[in-house]
Amino acid sequence: MNEPRTIPPRLRDRLYAALTLVLAALLLPAAFARRPGHARELACHWALALRFPAEDLTGLTDGTRAAFSAARTEALWRHRQLIGLTSGYRDPAVQQRMFEEEARRRGSATAARMLVLPAAESPHVRGIALDVRPHEGARWLEEHGARYDLYRIYDNEWWHFEHHPQRRGTPPRRLAHPGERRTGWTPATPATYDLEPAAEKTPRPRLGPPRRERTTCPNERSTAAPSSPGDRQRPRAAS
Template structure:
């Protein structure tokens, strides 16, 4: 589904992308001397480190790290797009604090789950979730990420992707927000951490009864904002509060 409003790229983002690509080209001879077989990847890593000096891939699973590294290398060299990491692995205590803060802010655990999940349910804690930037990089990853088993998961979070190597190249069904538990065709809930079925009744508070109800609740929670489609026009205001 195409979203009703698209965000034009900011001029500075385009400038950053060009400068980073030029730097990667300049670093390529040194990368060739260091690692001849993976010179482009190494030069890309060096160049992106100057653009995103604070990012930290520590704690991501080996598969998620390899997939993200390969994706951002292709994005830069083939398409001139930057792909940075805002948040990857999170310690359970950090995730719990984020959830508690969102509960206090929103006044309800159910509402808080639309933006951030408790540690037991968060794929950031499992090391397979990645919050990326900038917006144009996220657009690129949504279009090309399936080749690397990286998929956008939520309608309301253009930045949130997850490493799903068991998807068989088929994108997981997108959910309106993190608080919606995946529902199988027979009505059972899917436990994503184990791939097993769970009780529908046990998760009914987290899984709204119908897509219409989900859409209505999400519209109510966003006020006048449109329900996000392929890429939400809501940028950093919601991203700054919390991520699942």
């Protein structure tokens, strides 16, 4: 199942959410002493780090990390929802290896692109992609993430979100899978997606006086010797 709404909340996840919220409340005085203006965000960060000890936010762009921290701070304090990170930034070599392994497993690069993109096209390599958990957290982020320019991108990946501040709260058209081409909007780095083909450029007019064409009279005979087969122009080698 691809949609988080189709999976009912588990009792274990509800229990974890309640315990994490209590822990964040207990950590709030210490967070206030450390950062008075951002105490709730810092306490949330500490509590979620204990709930999801394996997550790693390093490598994300500053904007992506700030947006994600703000979003899950609101999710925890206002709606009692946890949002953990399973995968964020990926090293290009790791991403490319994932793609090649998936291509071998599925039999072709085209089939692999339905689940994994090569390193040159992956938003994980650029540090703007977030794979989140659990299902309830992903559902919350899908409904409220636009306020932070965090958007779900693929139909077949409920966990995958990307930070696109240039969208300014307007969700892009969702793709069926990572291999589908993106048209109609410009992402943060245009090389990541295939955009609408650009219009062909009109040739620029040639400057200066027009070139005169040499005319030959019908009765004029050529004085050049006839060319032999060896003198014919050879085709240029491809560059």
